[in-house]
Amino acid sequence: MTPRERLTDIGHYLSNGVLRVLGAVLRILPYSRRLRVGSWIGRNLMMRLPTARQRVQANLNLIFPDMSDADRNRLFQGVGDNFGRVMVEEMMMADVIADxxxxxxxxxxxxxxxxxxxxxxxxxxxxxxxxxxxxxxxxxxxxxxxxxxxxxxxxxxxxxxxxxxxxxxxxxxxxxxxxxxxxxxxxxxxxxxxxxxxxxxxxxxxxxxxxxxxxxxxxxxxxxxxxxxxxxxxxxxxxxxxxxxxxxxxxxxxxxxxxxxxxxxxxxxxxxxxxxxxxxxxxxxxxxxx
Structure with missing residues (x-):
C-alpha cells in the first residue's frame, strides 16, 4: 500500500467510524426520536452542503422549471427530511424491521x-x-x-x-x-x-x-x-x-x-x-x- 493509499484508507476508516459512533449514540434514544434526529440532520446540515444543494437545484430546475420559490423550499426541506431518516434507518435496519x-x-x-x-x-x-x-x-x-x-x-x-x-x-x-x-x-x-x-x-x-x-x-x-x-x-x-x-x-x-x-x-x-x-x-x- 502506497503512502497515498494508506492515507485514503485511514480517511475511509475514520469517516465510517464517525457514522458508527453516531449510530451508537442514536441507539440510546427511542426509535421515533432517532428518526427525528436524522430528519434534523438531513434538513439543516445535509441540504446545506453546497454540492448537494446545487445538484438538487439543477435537477429541480430541469423537471420543475416553473415551481415557485415557496414550493421549491418546501421540497428542499422534504428531501432533507427523507434523506436524514433513510440515513438513520440504514444504520439500524434490524430495529427498523423489528416491528x-x-x-x-x-x-x-x-x-x-x-x-x-x-x-x-x-x-x-x-x-x-x-x-x-x-x-x-x-x-x-x-x-x-x-x-x-x-x-x-x-x-x-x-x-x-x-x-x-x-x-x-x-x-x-x-x-x-x-x-x-x-x-x-x-x-x-x-x-x-x-x-x-x-x-x-x-x-x-x-x-x-x-x-x-x-x-x-x-x-x-x-x-x-x-x-x-x-x-x-x-x-x-x-x-x-x-x-x-x-x-x-x-x-x-x-x-x-x-x-x-x-x-x-x-x-x-x-x-x-x-x-x-x-x-x-x-x-x-x-x-x-x-
Missing part, C-alpha cells in the same frame, strides 16, 4: 409475485431510490417472501461492509453490480429467487428513455433478465407514510414482455407517476440526466 406493522403492501403485482413463487419461478422487482426502497423487501417478509438486494459497491470498504450487512438483515442474498455479482444474480433468479433492482440512476451509454419527462440514460438489465428467463418484471415503490416511520409499498402489475426498451419505458413511466405524487421522497441528488 412488522411498519410495512404494508398492496397491488396486483404482489399477487403476481406470490403466484410466481408458488410456481417455483423467480421474479425481478424494479424500483427507485425513493422513500426507503428497502420497504418493499421488508413488506415482502410479512408474506413469507425474501427478496435479494442489488447494490453498487461503495468506494469506502468499511462503510460498504456495514451497508451490505444492513442489506442482509432483510435476507441473506445481496449482489453487487459487476460481472461476478451479475453471475450470482442470474443463478439466484434461475433457482426461483427474487431480486429488487433500482433503475433510477444514470448508466452511461444506455438508451435514452424518458424519466420524469426528460430523456435519461436507462439500464436495460432488468428487462433483459426478465425476458431471457421468462419471469415477471414488477415495478414497486415504497412510500414513506405521514407518520415518517412506516411505509406503504405498492406493487404494480407486471410489465408485459415485449422488447427491452419498451419494457423499461413502461417502468420509467410508472416510477415517474409515483415520484410525482410525493416528489420530496425521491433522491434528487443523482446525476440522472445529461
Amino acid at each position: 412488522p406493522s411498519r410495512f404494508r403492501a398492496t397491488g396486483a403485482g404482489l399477487e403476481a409475485l406470490i403466484s410466481a413463487q408458488t410456481e417455483g419461478r423467480g421474479a425481478i422487482l424494479v424500483s427507485a431510490h425513493y422513500g426507503n426502497w428497502e420497504g418493499a423487501r421488508a413488506s415482502a417478509l410479512g408474506h413469507g417472501l425474501q427478496i435479494a438486494g442489488v447494490y453498487r459497491t461503495h468506494n469506502n470498504p468499511y462503510y460498504n461492509a456495514d451497508f451490505v450487512a444492513a442489506l442482509r438483515t432483510l435476507g441473506p442474498d445481496a449482489f453487487s453490480k459487476g460481472r461476478q455479482g451479475t453471475r450470482e444474480l442470474v443463478r439466484h433468479l434461475r433457482s426461483g429467487g427474487v431480486a429488487e433492482i433500482l433503475v433510477d440512476q444514470k448508466q452511461t451509454g444506455a438508451p435514452l428513455i424518458e424519466f420524469l419527462g426528460q430523456p435519461a440514460e436507462t439500464t436495460l438489465t432488468a428487462a433483459k433478465l426478465a425476458l431471457s428467463m421468462d419471469i415477471p418484471l414488477i415495478p414497486v415503490i415504497s412510500f414513506r407514510a405521514d407518520d415518517g416511520e412506516s411505509f406503504d409499498s405498492v406493487f404494480a402489475e407486471p410489465v408485459p414482455h415485449t422488447d427491452q426498451e419498451t419494457m423499461m419505458r413502461a417502468v420509467n413511466d410508472q416510477l415517474s407517476t409515483w415520484i410525482a405524487q410525493k416528489p420530496e421522497q425521491w433522491f434528487w441528488f443523482h446525476r440522472r440526466w445529461r
